[in-house]
Amino acid sequence: MGIELDFPAVLERWPSFLDGAILTLELAFFATVLGAALGTLAAVGRRSHSSLIARACKVYVEAIRNTPLLVQIFLVYFGLASIGLKFSAFTVAVAALTINVGAYTAEIMRAGFDAIPGGQLEAAEGLALSRLQIYWHIILLPAVERVYPALTSQFVLLMLASSVCSQISAEELTAVANYIQSDTYRAFETYIIIAVLYIFLSLVMRAGFWGLGFVLFPRRRRLGTPL
Amino acid sequence: MGGHLNINHLLFLGHGALWTIGLSLIALGGGGVAGFVIALARVSSLKSVRLLSAIYVQLIQGTPLLVILFLGYFGLAAVGFQLSPLAAAGASLTLYVAAYLGEIWRGCIESVPKPQWEAAEGLALSRTQRMMKVILPQAIRIATPPTVGFMVQIIKNTSLASVVGFVELMRSGQIVNNSLFEPFAIYAIIAVVYFAMCYPISLYSQRLERRMGRGKFNLAPA
Amino acid sequence: MQQDIPSASIVSLRDVQKSFGSLKVLDGVSFTVERGEVLAIIGRSGSGKSTALRCIDRFERVDHGEIIVCGHRVDSPDVNLRALRQDVGIVFQSYNLFPHLTIEQNITLAPCSVKRMALSQAKDLARKVLAQVGLEEKLHAYPEQLSGGQQQRAAIARSLAMQPKVMLFDEVTSALDPELTVEVQKVIERLAADGMTMVMVTHEMGFAKSIADRIVFMHRGKVHETGPASILTSPTTPELAQFVGTADLKS
Amino acid sequence: MQQDIPSASIVSLRDVQKSFGSLKVLDGVSFTVERGEVLAIIGRSGSGKSTALRCIDRFERVDHGEIIVCGHRVDSPDVNLRALRQDVGIVFQSYNLFPHLTIEQNITLAPCSVKRMALSQAKDLARKVLAQVGLEEKLHAYPEQLSGGQQQRAAIARSLAMQPKVMLFDEVTSALDPELTVEVQKVIERLAADGMTMVMVTHEMGFAKSIADRIVFMHRGKVHETGPASILTSPTTPELAQFVGTADLKS
Amino acid sequence: LFMLAVQPVRADLLDSIMQAKKIRISTDLAIPPSGMMDASMKATGSDVEVAQLLAKDWGLELEFIQTTGATRIPNVLTGKADIIISTLSVTAERAKVIDFSKRYATLQSDIGCLKSLNVKDWADLKDKTVGVARGTTQDTTLSNMKDKELKIARYDDDATEVTAAVSGQVDCVGTSATIINQIGVKNPARTFESKIPLATFDLAVGLKKGEPRLMEKLNAWIAENIKNGKLNAIYKKFHGVELPTDMRG
Ligand SMILES: Nc1ncnc2c1ncn2[C@@H]1O[C@H](COP(=O)(O)OP(=O)(O)OP(=O)(O)O)[C@@H](O)[C@H]1O
Ligand SMILES: Nc1ncnc2c1ncn2[C@@H]1O[C@H](COP(=O)(O)OP(=O)(O)OP(=O)(O)O)[C@@H](O)[C@H]1O
Numbered sequence A: 001m002g003i004e005l006d007f008p009a010v011l012e013r014w015p016s017f018l019d020g021a022i023l024t025l026e027l028a029f030f031a032t033v034l035g036a037a038l039g040t041l042a043a044v045g046r047r048s049h050s051s052l053i054a055r056a057c058k059v060y061v062e063a064i065r066n067t068p069l070l071v072q073i074f075l076v077y078f079g080l081a082s083i084g085l086k087f088s089a090f091t092v093a094v095a096a097l098t099i100n101v102g103a104y105t106a107e108i109m110r111a112g113f114d115a116i117p118g119g120q121l122e123a124a125e126g127l128a129l130s131r132l133q134i135y136w137h138i139i140l141l142p143a144v145e146r147v148y149p150a151l152t153s154q155f156v157l158l159m160l161a162s163s164v165c166s167q168i169s170a171e172e173l174t175a176v177a178n179y180i181q182s183d184t185y186r187a188f189e190t191y192i193i194i195a196v197l198y199i200f201l202s203l204v205m206r207a208g209f210w211g212l213g214f215v216l217f218p219r220r221r222r223l224g225t226p227l
Numbered sequence B: 001m002g003g004h005l006n007i008n009h010l011l012f013l014g015h016g017a018l019w020t021i022g023l024s025l026i027a028l029g030g031g032g033v034a035g036f037v038i039a040l041a042r043v044s045s046l047k048s049v050r051l052l053s054a055i056y057v058q059l060i061q062g063t064p065l066l067v068i069l070f071l072g073y074f075g076l077a078a079v080g081f082q083l084s085p086l087a088a089a090g091a092s093l094t095l096y097v098a099a100y101l102g103e104i105w106r107g108c109i110e111s112v113p114k115p116q117w118e119a120a121e122g123l124a125l126s127r128t129q130r131m132m133k134v135i136l137p138q139a140i141r142i143a144t145p146p147t148v149g150f151m152v153q154i155i156k157n158t159s160l161a162s163v164v165g166f167v168e169l170m171r172s173g174q175i176v177n178n179s180l181f182e183p184f185a186i187y188a189i190i191a192v193v194y195f196a197m198c199y200p201i202s203l204y205s206q207r208l209e210r211r212m213g214r215g216k217f218n219l220a221p222a
Numbered sequence C, D: 001m002q003q004d005i006p007s008a009s010i011v012s013l014r015d016v017q018k019s020f021g022s023l024k025v026l027d028g029v030s031f032t033v034e035r036g037e038v039l040a041i042i043g044r045s046g047s048g049k050s051t052a053l054r055c056i057d058r059f060e061r062v063d064h065g066e067i068i069v070c071g072h073r074v075d076s077p078d079v080n081l082r083a084l085r086q087d088v089g090i091v092f093q094s095y096n097l098f099p100h101l102t103i104e105q106n107i108t109l110a111p112c113s114v115k116r117m118a119l120s121q122a123k124d125l126a127r128k129v130l131a132q133v134g135l136e137e138k139l140h141a142y143p144e145q146l147s148g149g150q151q152q153r154a155a156i157a158r159s160l161a162m163q164p165k166v167m168l169f170d171e172v173t174s175a176l177d178p179e180l181t182v183e184v185q186k187v188i189e190r191l192a193a194d195g196m197t198m199v200m201v202t203h204e205m206g207f208a209k210s211i212a213d214r215i216v217f218m219h220r221g222k223v224h225e226t227g228p229a230s231i232l233t234s235p236t237t238p239e240l241a242q243f244v245g246t247a248d249l250k251s
Numbered sequence E: 001l002f003m004l005a006v007q008p009v010r011a012d013l014l015d016s017i018m019q020a021k022k023i024r025i026s027t028d029l030a031i032p033p034s035g036m037m038d039a040s041m042k043a044t045g046s047d048v049e050v051a052q053l054l055a056k057d058w059g060l061e062l063e064f065i066q067t068t069g070a071t072r073i074p075n076v077l078t079g080k081a082d083i084i085i086s087t088l089s090v091t092a093e094r095a096k097v098i099d100f101s102k103r104y105a106t107l108q109s110d111i112g113c114l115k116s117l118n119v120k121d122w123a124d125l126k127d128k129t130v131g132v133a134r135g136t137t138q139d140t141t142l143s144n145m146k147d148k149e150l151k152i153a154r155y156d157d158d159a160t161e162v163t164a165a166v167s168g169q170v171d172c173v174g175t176s177a178t179i180i181n182q183i184g185v186k187n188p189a190r191t192f193e194s195k196i197p198l199a200t201f202d203l204a205v206g207l208k209k210g211e212p213r214l215m216e217k218l219n220a221w222i223a224e225n226i227k228n229g230k231l232n233a234i235y236k237k238f239h240g241v242e243l244p245t246d247m248r249g
């Protein structure tokens, strides 16, 4: 006798899958928002005139980009607890994911900044705009528009990578799947279902980012340049 | 259980690191070849081929590698293909890497300026000739830095191969920790080892990028 | 795929129409080019000159009308593109040499790959066409080691190596500064003297006047006026008069 | 930071020196521009024209010498840059419109951010300056939807919106084709007629002749000859004579 | 019911094991004290010794198929391993997917808490967070006690759960008594003790459904080694306590 796939036996647990998918989306959402902010700061920091700040930002970016997320999560989770700081698994997961995606965002944003032609900055200076105004209007906004596709791909990858948060007791989609499959021993059904769910979630995220880009970048909309 | 970190533990970790390197090479080799095919398929003149390869890329890029590995190893066995863990991990990583490299390389092929395509066309070169003799040689140069950069992702992602029974670096760290319970020290060591493997590659890719940024083709005339 | 169409013309366009989206770029263009003739297309920016030229080599498909080039029915969907392009050489404003190949390799690529010419023979040919454009000594250089004018001459040589029956030039000097422009113009003049059939889009009125057997003035997607080079000095339509006037004013 | 310097000139340079590394680009440049005057700077490529212009708006710091612009001591390290740049408008060869903003947003950005003008008022202003350059209908277009000439006119309008006391132009037409050049030149002529003080670097001798009150001919980082527009037809130095000669030859 | 049957076509499993002179046993080597590594990185633990004993008694070469908690079962379902000896507790739900032998050991689980914590019964656990290994029978048992108002933190395995307890992320755990005691050894500042008994589970050897001859032989082997006391000895060596009286031989 071979293997029999019995999807209904697993699908009847759909409320758990739903909870897991929602938590995965929540993790991705918070880490995306906070990571975008952190990454932008780090990218700005790398252009800082203070070499100390610039170097600190570089060390942060390189250290994170060259080590696995799982190691980072363990270090944050157990490290914080070892020095007596206790946070919920959700908080730690969001923090670790933020730190992780922040480094990637910083690198992408940096490329966006570098692509702004020098003439743009001179034109802005010639119009008497302040440093801060130049940063916002002439550097940041166009850079985000330019690197938006790379950023969104990174955030979708982050959502997929958030599956390792199951290791520190965050009950996201993979954790739910692991629970269900060890409870029922129906591993194939479970994994096939979460594969479908993850594909669905990533499509949802891409659609969301597409809509956001539609609102944020009226020029792309008007000129029909694809995002 | 218990005890303190000793040389055996470190040897065990070293052994895991070797597997990490081996898996990475397999993934890069297999994924490179398959990714090349995907990249060509993505810019094919046949709409159906373009569509199929696009779907493939979307599916793979929408699924966590862990799930791909699991389904690759046990799923294939369930339908009658008994693969060794090495073959299964190699196949799964190949599928995964191919989707990402294919997409990166498609971008590089398409970033060869349009006039170059037209000039080749104007010289009556066939489609294959245009691709092989004019476009790809230029695309390869553009593609080198991002490809090297992606290798870092491959190295880190091989950690998920533990699901099919591989005791690579990450898993060997977990095993050591589970008999010592020194998470901070052990994961710090793991982090350092990964960093030592990945950082030189990142650095190299950045250097390539900068050199390319200065532009052009730094070819010494043969 | 040479077809049996009774026509002495090497290039003939009849009522060609072409739109990009809602923009009608060619609105019934007709003209012919005879063997050994040099035709210059002039007109304001956006009047459809480049598009007309690109249609001749089938880089754009026409919506309507008939184009016959060296016996190929270019407007037909099943024209043999590679055969067509062996008969037609085209050179663009941006020289488009292949940056990863030496000048020699740039030139031998098509004869070897398309015509299956032996490499040694192709190399001889390369030397010959480079001599034609005065660049023998640059055989082994890479494009980036050449000045703009030299690159453009090399691009012309690359086209010549396919021994086309007609050459198309699209503003081949407009990215060059005055000195280099003269260099490239001399090469083209020599080709004309050797009897090459040519169609060229150009902004340089002086050059058009001195080299063209016939002028086609395009305006808003139509051939507005056509005739010998003398129409540039005595235009019959006010549009050409104004165009020639402003063109003079610039220089 | 208006300072109390007794000078009727809007711009005055005295013995300005500037090197890039070991290359001395400005070697003691002095000239003044009076209110309402149009000054054209001409000279060969590399003679330091752009650098001189950029020093006036403090895009480069001078090594030596004195620059006073609208009462600002530009050579001093603690000049108030933003105040200076509210008095000076500068337009470059590459138009540098902000690609992600509409023309209207390009124009209102600085008045709103720098002068804290109300948006509605800034929009009225945008309409006014666009009318000055003949582009009213492009208010809501994005830069890439405009032709080169239109983009350059929009860039001029953007500068005008800050109501500068003096405008600097660096070869604003040299990336344009003849027709578009005429377009932009007309706009500048109108500004001159309206009494705007202007300093312009240009390659177009005809234009310089027709519009400039005074010509500064630069040669090897020095002001080699200066005088009314008539010096172009009767130069006193052989260098200017030669320069005018080749410039004529080009056109 | 959507069912997908996939090809069987295999000889009797017992025959193929005996023919190969080798048995492949799926064991997780990262769940001390059942499967773990000793100081010289050799496999050890109670399940490891049980497996070694079985191979020796049957005169077979032993191959450990390294697995994680999640892949213990798929390994035998897909024929990558012959049997599982890896702290599998028997439940009715799981018995729908694989067959279980007779029990070869039991697992006494308790709620263990920080010694200083004043916990005497379930009521004291209200609003406290209890760490467990995800999907274990302890997890299922606790998860089903909806009325007890516990918070459960699930980790991938016992080791991570212990690490969490050692480092201070949780103050209570639901696991075997052996593991509860281990926490204080790793960090004397955080000594845990058993506070409330949870349940006793039977541990059994897992195998693919439809292998009656192998099952029979396994059951006979287990009965024999319970009688001769060898299984009890192994258990005591690693868990510090003895099996229930009826299993002590
Ligand atoms: N691929 C295309 N898609 C859409 N519009 C196009 C395309 N190619 C050309 N056009 C438009 O067609 C019109 C004619 O273009 P064309 O390049 O033929 O003009 P031209 O006479 O060569 O002008 P120029 O002197 O500037 O080269 C222009 O308005 C141009 O924007
Ligand atoms: N930022 C810089 N760093 C180094 N050298 C520079 C820099 N800017 C200009 N130069 C050099 O200074 C010299 C004068 O340059 P400048 O741009 O002022 O000349 P120009 O008269 O405007 O020439 P053109 O007509 O070509 O614009 C040139 O040799 C140029 O290469």
Ligand SMILES: [Mg+2]
Residues within 6 Å of the ligand: C049, C050, C051, C171
């Ligand atoms: Mg054109």
Ligand SMILES: [Mg+2]
Residues within 6 Å of the ligand: D049, D050, D051, D171
């Ligand atoms: Mg200049």
